[in-house]
């Protein structure tokens with residue numbers, strides 16, 4: 001059976017790789033990279049550069065696998081994603097079987113930590129469940145850990161829950177009920193603009209851990225415009241921006 005190591009590599013800064021991740025990177029013979037042909041490929045490039053910086057030229061090699069396109073015209077989002085995952089799984093498993101010699105180890109670099117909004121493990125599930133692959137995971141530092149560190153805050157308050165959600169869900173459903181601390185990821189539309197700002201603080205960060213790191217915090221109603229401006233500035237300069245934020249609602253005294 002072939003082994004695939006899914007290695008969380010943080011946000012591209014070699015100093016934020018764990019020692020365990022460095023060991024895992026050094027043990028890989030062939031790295032597989034799904035490439036989309038979009039801005040996301042710049043991230044793939046950053047992961048590859050990180051790997052070379054840490055492991056050196058070495059004996060390992062990279063195999064690029066064209067990422068099948070998702071059908072964005074499909075009516076059901078969940079079904080479209082399911083089909084897309086199956087298509088990605090097929091091309092990746094075929095590539096692993098074609099390029100990996102017996103006894104060799106495959107590696108896939110996951111941005112941040114693979115447990116958070118990363119499809120790698122889901123894509124590999126078909127290989128695991130059919131016994132074609134064995135998967136080993138090395139955790140990485142995620143954007144939300146860097147967000148908390150950059151602001152010097154804890155994401156959780158005493159005995160209270162934290163919800164991690166997407167910008168799309170925040171826009172569609174508003175601030176979740178039953179929870180006063182919400183981390184929002186995958187938000188290209190700045191959905192915090194549609195949240196009632198009364199009693200809500202935001203802790204925002206873009207390009208955390210990277211050369212353009214920017215953070216802003218304050219009462220949502222007071223800093224929302226500054227965040228929009230900062231985000232637009234990074235985006236116009238670089239072509240893309242990745243950001244995440246915590247919304248923290250004031251808890252009324254009893």
Ligand SMILES: C[S@@+](CC[C@H](N)C(=O)[O-])C[C@H]1O[C@@H](n2cnc3c(N)ncnc32)[C@H](O)[C@@H]1O
Nearest residue numbers: 112113116117142143185186207208242243244
């Ligand atoms: C596909 S998810 C991958 C997240 C990753 N697995 C992690 O551990 O953070 C991509 C989302 O993570 C967040 N993100 C990734 N890199 C970031 C960075 N350097 N700064 C701020 N947010 C980032 C953004 O919300 C982005 O839309």
